[in-house]
Amino acid sequence: MSNLNPVLLQSLEQVVGEAGLIRDDERMQSYLSDWRNAYRGKAALVVRPASTDEVAAVVRLCGEAGVTLVPQGGNTGLCGGSIPDDSGCQVVLSLTRMTRIRQVDPANETITVEAGVILQHLQEAAAQVGRLFPLSLGAEGSCTIGGNLATNAGGTAVLRYGNMRDLTLGLEVVLPDGRIWDGLRGLRKDNTGYDLKHLFIGSEGTLGIITAAVLKLYPAVRSRTTAWVALPSPQAAVDLIGRMRALCGDRLTGFELMSRQSVEFVLRHVAGCNDPFTEVHPWYVLIELSDTLVDASLAEMLESGLGEALEQGEALDAVVAGSEAQVAALWKMREGISEAQNHEGPSLKHDISVPVSSIPAFIEAADRKLQEAFSGVRIVAYGHVGDGNLHYNISKPPGSDDVLFKAQAEAIMHVIYGVTRDFAGSISAEHGLGQAKREAARHYKHPLELELMRTLKQALDPAGLMNPGKLL
C-alpha cells in the first residue's frame, strides 16, 4: 500500500483521476520490474497521466512534496533505467496512456507522436502514408517512443538511418519544475541557439520527462535482398563492409556479424534454423541491401560484390536469399542468438562499441585476455559491424557451475571494458547506463566528462527529483 502523504495522493488523484493511479500492490507489480525480471524495486505509487498537462501537474506536485519520480515507458530496457529503487518512496510515472499520434505530415516527412506510442504502431502509421520509420529493434512490439528517446535506442537500421537521436527533429519535455518546454518543431534546419533536444535524448529521464516528439520519416523501401556470407575473420568483415559500402552506398542497410559460436547456439536451440553451408566457418555476416525502386537489381549488385570478395579471399562462401521465406530464415538466425544463448546457462551480456577499424584487434585482444583468465568460457560475439557495435556476450564453460560462473561476472566485465577502453570505445553502445552500468561508467568514463554531466544535471534538476540513481 502507498506510503505517500495523503494530501499529495489526493492532489494527484484530482489530476489524473482514479484511472490514472495504481496503488494496489498486485497491480503495481508489472511496473516494478523490467520484462526480463532482471531488476526489481518498490514504489509508493504508479501514476499514469493521459496528457502533457497531466504529466506537468504530477511533476509539479511531486516536486513540491520532494518526492522523486521514475519515468517509465514499455519497460523493455536492459539496464534497469525505468525501475524504481528499493525505498518504496518513489513514484513511477508511466507514459503508457499517452498514445496519440498527433500529426502525420507526409510532405514534411514527419510524424508527431506522444511518448507512450509503441514503436511498432509508429512504424505502421508511417507505412500507411507510404513512408518508413526506420528504427527497428527486438522489443519493437512493446517498447515506447518515450523510452526509445530517453535511451537513444539503436538496433539494426542504424548503419543507414542512425540512432533515435538522428531520427528526431523536435521534443516536448516536462521540466523538473513542471513547466512544459514546447520544442515540437518539425524543422530540418534551426540554428537559433543551443540544441536543447539533444540534451534530453539519451538522458534516461534524469533531466525531464519527454512527452512527445517530431520524428523523421523516410521513403518506403520497395525492394530488399539478403545474403548470408561465411568469412575467415573479423578483419574480412571490415574489409567486406568497406567494399559493399563503396559499391552500394546507401543501399547497404544491414551488416550483421556473427561468430561460429553464436550460430552454433542458434542451430542447436532455435527450431527451424539450418546452416546454409555444409562446411563449418569461423565467422558469418548477414548483409541486407534495400532500395526505394521496385526493380533495383539488388541481387545482381550483391552477387557482383560478393563475387569480388570470394576472389579476394574476404568471403569463403555465400548464399543470396532467393525468396522472402529465405530472407526471413536468415534474419531468424541472427535474431535467435540472444534466446539461444539462454539455453546454455547464464549469459553475461556486454554491449560495447569501438571504431569499426578496431573491431578485429578488439576481438583478438578480448578473446585472448578472457581465455587467459577464465579458461573455457564461450564467447558469443555478434553485432552491427558498421556501427562498431558488438554484443560481446559470455557463456560459461560447458558443464561448469552456474553460481561459480556468475561470481566471475564482474571480473569478466572489467576485462572486456578494459579492452574497450584501450580501443577508445564505449561500454554502452546502445543500451544506456540505467542502474546496471552507472558504477562502471564512473570507472571507465573520464572524470572531466562525468563532472560536465553532473554540472548539467545540477543546472537543470537542482533538487535531484528526476530518476535519481540512474545514469549518474
Next chain:
Amino acid sequence: MSNLNPVLLQSLEQVVGEAGLIRDDERMQSYLSDWRNAYRGKAALVVRPASTDEVAAVVRLCGEAGVTLVPQGGNTGLCGGSIPDDSGCQVVLSLTRMTRIRQVDPANETITVEAGVILQHLQEAAAQVGRLFPLSLGAEGSCTIGGNLATNAGGTAVLRYGNMRDLTLGLEVVLPDGRIWDGLRGLRKDNTGYDLKHLFIGSEGTLGIITAAVLKLYPAVRSRTTAWVALPSPQAAVDLIGRMRALCGDRLTGFELMSRQSVEFVLRHVAGCNDPFTEVHPWYVLIELSDTLVDASLAEMLESGLGEALEQGEALDAVVAGSEAQVAALWKMREGISEAQNHEGPSLKHDISVPVSSIPAFIEAADRKLQEAFSGVRIVAYGHVGDGNLHYNISKPPGSDDVLFKAQAEAIMHVIYGVTRDFAGSISAEHGLGQAKREAARHYKHPLELELMRTLKQALDPAGLMNPGKLL
C-alpha cells in the same frame, strides 16, 4: 596598439611565441571584420595558438585576467559571430594555425581534423581515400571546420547528408576554465550519458572553443545528373520533391527552389547565364541525383519522374543536363543569385525555415504582407526545399532610394519573422545568431527556451568569458 596588461601579454607570448601574436593595428585589421565587411570591431590583441595545449593555456591566462575571448575561424560567417565588440578589450583567438589532419580512418569512415582546417582541404583529403565529405557551401574555399562546427553549417547537401551536427562523431573542446575535454571518439554508438558534443556544436563559441573533431565520411559519388525544371507554384515544388524522393530515395541529393525574380537577376547580371527555356515561368527548381554506381541510370530515373510531373501539371517544362558543362551551367544560375542581387542595390537577407509542407503558405503570406506594407519591393526567394529553408531576400523597388529602403530593414524583417513564427519556423535556419540576430532571437524565441539557454551558459561559463554578446 594593445591595451592589455603587459604581464598577461608576456605570458601569452611565452605560450604562442611571437609568430602567434598580432599586436600591430594594420595586421589586426583582417581579424576585426568579416569577409563582407558587414561587421567591424576592435581588439586588444589577436592570438593564434598552434596546438590544443596552446589554446588551453591562452584560455586559462585570459580567464585569470578576466579578459574575454572571441574565437575565430575563416571569418566567413554572415552574422558577425566571430567579430569582437567595439571596446578594444577583447582578445580574438584565431584557430587558423591549427590545420592538421590528425587521422584518416577509411575503414571507420572517419577523419579527425583540427579546427583551422579549411573545408575544401577536408573535402580533398576525403577524396584522396575515395570518400566524400558532403558538407558543401559557398564559402568552402575559406571557411574552417571550427567555424562550421560552431555555427552548425548547412548548405546544399543537407537534404541527403544533414547539417554539420549530423556529420560529427566526436569533439575536442577547450572549456572556459582552460581544461581540455577530449571527446574525440570515432564511435557511431555511445550511450553512456548526456551527449556533450551536441551542446558545443552550434553554440557559436559561447561555451568553449572547439579545437578538433572526428567527422563522418561517405562513399564517393560516381555518377550525377542535374535537371532544371519550370514550375507553376511553390506547392508544385513541394509535390515534386515528394514524388522524386519516393522514387529515387537517397539518390536525391539536391533540390533548390528559385523564384523568377531570382533567376531574372542572374540572367541580367551574371555573365554566361542563359534561360534554358524560351517561355518565362514563375518558379524553377534545380534537381540533382547522385549515386555510388558509375552506371546508375540516373538520367532515365529523372526523366521518368519528370515525365509524370509534366503529366500531372506539377512541372511546366524541364531539361536534363546532357554534359558536365551543362550541369555546371545550371548550378551557376543557382549559385549566382546572391551576387546578382547585389547589383540591384542593397539587399535585405533573411535565412528562415518552416516545415516543408508550409513553404507555399509561408511564401503566399509573406509576399502579401510585404507588398501591402512596402509596395513595390522585389522579393528574391530561393532555397533548399527539402530542408524547408528559404533565403527570403528583399531588394528595393526599382529606382527608389537606397537610404530610405535600408531604413525599412527592421520593419521588413519583423514582417518576415512574424510570418515565420506563424508557421512554427526558425528565424535562422543555417546562419546562426551571432550579433546580427541576437536581439531578434530574444523577441521570437520562447522565453522558456531562452531561459534554458542562459541556464546552460551560466553552468558552463559562469564568468561569461566566452564570446560575450553573441547568441545570447
